[in-house]
Amino acid sequence: MPPSDHPAASDRPTALSASAGPNTGGPLTPAGTPTRGEPLLVATGVRKSYRAGRSLGGRSRVHAVDGVDLSVAAGETLGVVGESGCGKSTLARLLVGLERPDAGQVRYAGTEVGTARGTRRRELRRAVQMVFQDPVTSLNPRMPILDVVAEPLDVHRLVRGPVARRDRVAELLDMVGLAPDMMRRFPHEFSGGQRQRIGIARALATEPRVVVCDEPVSALDVSVQAQVVNLLAELQQRLGIALVFIAHDLGVVRHVSHRVAVMYLGRLAELGPAATVYQEPAHPYTRALLGSVPVRHPRERGRQRIVLAGDPPSPVDPPAGCRFHTRCPIAQDVCRREEPVLRPPGDGAAEGHVSACHFAGAPVPVGPAA
Numbered sequence: 161m162p163p164s165d166h167p168a169a170s171d172r173p174t175a176l177s178a179s180a181g182p183n184t185g186g187p188l189t190p191a192g193t194p195t196r197g198e199p200l201l202v203a204t205g206v207r208k209s210y211r212a213g214r215s216l217g218g219r220s221r222v223h224a225v226d227g228v229d230l231s232v233a234a235g236e237t238l239g240v241v242g243e244s245g246c247g248k249s250t251l252a253r254l255l256v257g258l259e260r261p262d263a264g265q266v267r268y269a270g271t272e273v274g275t276a277r278g279t280r281r282r283e284l285r286r287a288v289q290m291v292f293q294d295p296v297t298s299l300n301p302r303m304p305i306l307d308v309v310a311e312p313l314d315v316h317r318l319v320r321g322p323v324a325r326r327d328r329v330a331e332l333l334d335m336v337g338l339a340p341d342m343m344r345r346f347p348h349e350f351s352g353g354q355r356q357r358i359g360i361a362r363a364l365a366t367e368p369r370v371v372v373c374d375e376p377v378s379a380l381d382v383s384v385q386a387q388v389v390n391l392l393a394e395l396q397q398r399l400g401i402a403l404v405f406i407a408h409d410l411g412v413v414r415h416v417s418h419r420v421a422v423m424y425l426g427r428l429a430e431l432g433p434a435a436t437v438y439q440e441p442a443h444p445y446t447r448a449l450l451g452s453v454p455v456r457h458p459r460e461r462g463r464q465r466i467v468l469a470g471d472p473p474s475p476v477d478p479p480a481g482c483r484f485h486t487r488c489p490i491a492q493d494v495c496r497r498e499e500p501v502l503r504p505p506g507d508g509a510a511e512g513h514v515s516a517c518h519f520a521g522a523p524v525p526v527g528p529a530a
């Protein structure tokens with residue numbers, strides 16, 4: 161049976177082996193435990209462009225996110241991967257409502273994020289949270305951790321009185337594997353990994369149902385990355401939240417994602433169940449990110465390597481046709497003319513697996529790009 165789009169508990173990916181901290185097994189549960197599999201956050205045709213700097217021609221625009229359809233379900237981790245500048249952070253801000261799309265929509269449980277007002281807007285702000293890339297700059301250096309973590313509690317009036325406030329912060333710190341007495345200290349007294357744990361505690365303070373993590377481990381030492389990745393995976397599983405995990409490296413999200421989306425120059429190149437995307441990547445860009453791809457057919461035994469040459473083209477003026485054609489080793493004339501749409505890569509494609517390539521899954525010639 162092909163893997164389902166929205167996984168059941170039994171096909172949950174295994175977390176990495178490193179410990180997530182001593183205190184992540186308690187009974188904390190968010191209010192209103194969600195039904196697994198229900199799409200919670202849905203982006204439809206979202207676009208966002210910015211005015212380009214003067215060096216790029218004054219009136220021209222950077223097409224940061226240029227037509228993306230994506231959804232994430234309760235109880236699911238969606239990995240979003242792509243090179244620097246492909247629009248991941250912009251997409252993250254659109255998903256949580258920090259920015260409004262120029263076109264398209266983001267809906268949380270049916271309500272449009274970004275245009276909601278009043279009570280509905282407050283509910284949305286509470287339900288959809290973000291963990292930022294850099295735990296240092298996203299924390300106010302003059303605030304003790306108590307106030308850093310309690311800020312969302314204060315904003316949403318979720319606790320009454322200083323004792324309840326302190327107790328809740330202690331509970332949240334415990335949840336992310338930090339000792340409650342650390343709440344008296346300041347951000348600079350913590351290591352990078354600890355600061356990211358604090359950022360996660362703060363995001364969880366409002367009992368969100370969706371958490372969007374924008375490269376949460378990119379600024380951390382490799383040795384610490386697995387611990388934070390594991391913590392996120394365990395919390396996601398325990399709380400049943402929908403997690404969007406953004407990274408620039410497919411390896412980082414490999415063991416924790418149920419589905420993976422690969423972005424290139426503001427669009428999705430490939431989307432599918434994680435096992436399929438890693439084992440049978442259909443898009444040449446995904447294959448390049450993976451470095452090499454195992455070949456299924458015995459006659460093609462060996463490994464076909466795709467080496468990514470150069471930097472991506474500018475999002476101010478993306479290439480016509482397929483955006484990847486300037487770097488693709490199997491590009492044909494049609495690729496320069498016609499933009500490929502996301503579709504299943506062949507008849508036997510796994511459910512939910514789509515790729516934007518005219519020649520998805522085709523063999524790659526050995527040797528340098530044409």
Ligand SMILES: Nc1ncnc2c1ncn2[C@@H]1O[C@H](COP(=O)(O)OP(=O)(O)O)[C@@H](O)[C@H]1O
Binds near residue numbers: 242244245250251
């Ligand atoms: N506020 C902004 N103003 C102008 N350009 C921006 C802004 N935010 C992002 N960009 C541009 O949009 C593109 C995508 O950026 P970003 O979403 O940060 O990508 P990523 O997170 O994948 O590195 C980049 O070319 C970036 O320079």
Ligand code: SF4
Binds near residue numbers: 443445492
């Ligand atoms: S459409 Fe053409 S250029 Fe684009 S990825 Fe596929 S083969 Fe390469």
Ligand SMILES: [Mg+2]
Binds near residue numbers: 248249250374375
């Ligand atoms: Mg970014």
